[in-house]
Amino acid sequence: MANPQVRVGVGVFILASSNEPANNPRFLVGKRMGSHGAGTYALPGGHLEFGETPEECAARETLEETGLKISPVQFLTATNDYMPAEHKHYITMFTVCVRDNDSDEPQVLEPEKCEGWDWVSWEDLLDWVKTESEAGKDEVLERKLFLPLLNLTHAAYANIKMPLGWERINNKKSTPNKNIVFIKPRNGPDEAISKDYLERIAAQCLPIMNRNYLAVASLEEYEPNLEFWGRNFNNGEIIQLVLKSPSTGRWLPFKFVQMVMMHELAHCKEMNHGPGFWKVRNGYASEMKELWAKDYTGDGLWGKGVLLENGMFTRDTLDEGEVLPEHMCGGTFKSRGGKKRKAKPKITYKEQKERRIRKKFGVNGMTLGADDELKVKLEKGKKPVGKPRVAGSARGRELRAAAALTRFEVKKEEPQIKDEELVTDSETESEDEVHIKAEPDDAVDIDGSRLVDSKGHGMVRVCDDEDKDDDNVKNELRELQSMHSQAQLSRPAKVDPQPKATVSSIPQSSKSTKLPDPSTNFRGSKSSKPIGKLILKDTGQDTDSSSSKPNLEENVPPTTMSQITASLVEASCPVCSVINDPMSLTCTVCSNVLKPDFVPNAWKCDSATCEGGEYINAGDVGLCGVCGNRKS
DSSP, X not given: XXXXXXXXXXXXXXXXXXXXXXXXXXXXXXXXXXXXXXXXXXXXXXXXXXXXXXXXXXXXXXXXXXXXXXXXXXXXXEEEEEETTTTEEEEEEEEEEEXXXXXXXXXXSOTTTEEEEEEEEHHHHHHHHHHHHHSOTTOOOSOOBOHHHHHHHHHHHHTTOOTTSOOOSOOSSOOSOTTEEEXXXXXXXXXXXXXXXXXXXXXXXXXXXXXXXXXXXXXXEEOOOSSOSEEEEGGGTEEEEEOBOTTTXXXXXXXXXXXXXXXXXXXXXXXXXXXXXXXXXHXXXXXXXXXXXXXXXXXXXGSTTSOOSOOTTOOSSOOTTOOOOSOSEEEEEEEOOOOOOOOOOOOOHHHHHHHHHHHHHOSSXXXXXXXXXXXXXXXXXXXXXXXXXXXXXXXXXXXXXXXXXXXXXXXXXXXXXXXXXXXXXXXXXXXXXXXXXXXXXXXXXXXXXXXXXXXXXXXXXXXXXXOTTOHXXXXXXXXXXXXXXXXXXXXXXXXXXXXOOOGGGSOHHHHTSOOOOTTBOTTXXXXXXXXXXXXXXXXXXXXXXXXXXXXXXXXXXXXXXXXXXXXXXXXXXXXXXXXXXXXXXXXXXXXXXXXXXXXXXXXXXXXXXXXXXXXXXXXXXXXXXXXXXXXX
16 A cells, blocks of 8 residues: 555635625635545635645636636635545645625536535534534534534634634733734723723633634723613624713723623624524623633633732722613624625517627627718719628629728828826826715714724614613613622621620710711712611611610620721721721722722812812712812
């Protein structure tokens, strides 16, 4: 038996058009026949011949198998494909290209090798791979991939790459999620915090994106607004998230933004808010809750061992009176596609025959004897009735002789226009400016400006905002509200179990301090919740009660009582008197900064209302929490 050799094959990703979406393009696949890999789906391609480049081989094989002309051909990647059952070993070089004419369709020129050609999307291909990986050994699959193409898809997500999308090669530090290429915070004083926020959002959703074959080209922060929390462009090419509250300027809770991210990731699969979308979205949300239960924050350096630079966006609840955007999702958008092919009009047999004659003989000639004016001139003023039927007749010879004499006559020179006097359309416009005509149905942003893609083409709104009356939308909002209430109930004051203590256990100096009315919030308006009653829930009484039991105070040892008193004084807010978690940086009720040393750029308002007060605003807050004045 001859020694087996490793051969080189070439596979060709032929894109359906030049404006295919980067993360879900359509390309050509066919079902193999009569050779190794029969019954599997593969790309057009073949063996690399001696002296050939991969690009030349791709163009030749594509023309031989499909009849399509392609350009430009670019090298993509290569795979190592060992087939022990067939006793073959290939190094497959993959290339990518676009057909020259979008109206050309592939033909089956080698029926003994291919059953037929179909246009499939990248997501369809990944679904085939997922079905094949989950199938049993004896299960019959409708679609199986040829080994080189199967290895390519496995390698793509083993290395967390999008073979037909983007990949960064100049990262200065480890990325939180290699399925997300670019992370873009808004410019400004909080740019570093915004970037940290987006990176942690990306790091936590890595397993979900890997498991569901998702990729995002750019994750961006969008300015606070009252319209939406997030939106999706071109099936995940760009996802925009709102990180700050439009009413207070504070950072939104991390889990809230993460659930918005799950909503927008579901739009990578389903652009419309239909039943299929909600099925995908609910699946992603369930997977994220499982990650929260495991305290998962990311892989490697992005694990829970890495500390946050600050705790500004780690809170679990929204502030009192928080004004939320009207919709969870601001809709989905896609780039406007090219011109659609119009249906060819039906023609009669006579028109078809005339078209065939024009195609064969051209359209610049004239039927013999059809010019009546010239015939009258050649016949010396006589108008003949019919055409000369015989070219060799006397009349035919006379006509040819008269025509020859006419050609020798001196022609009048027509005035010629010089090239310098001509003005073309291109000279009237600037060479640097390219004007793209706006369409009436182009999508517009919340500020009224026209949404365009990277090429300047308009965007089309695929899906509008959610329907508030939809049960799925209500369930999503109810889910967020339940997260809110659970977070509030899970933050009681941590006090060591001791006999019941009352306000009388607090030293007289702290009792004499004048505190605001517990039923009034920090803005001076009446609150619907008795927030002052959060202090010491185990007393069974309101904390503002002046009555106390002397026997309880006598039964508690002095050292124990002093420890409880010290812990209460340290954790209580000096503005609203609410007991907070000992590790809290800000008050959960009035947002007063409890530990200014740990909150960067904390500031006090110098207005006449707040002068001499104890209220401290966080560094990321632009408006005072008491009087509402701007940070000076």
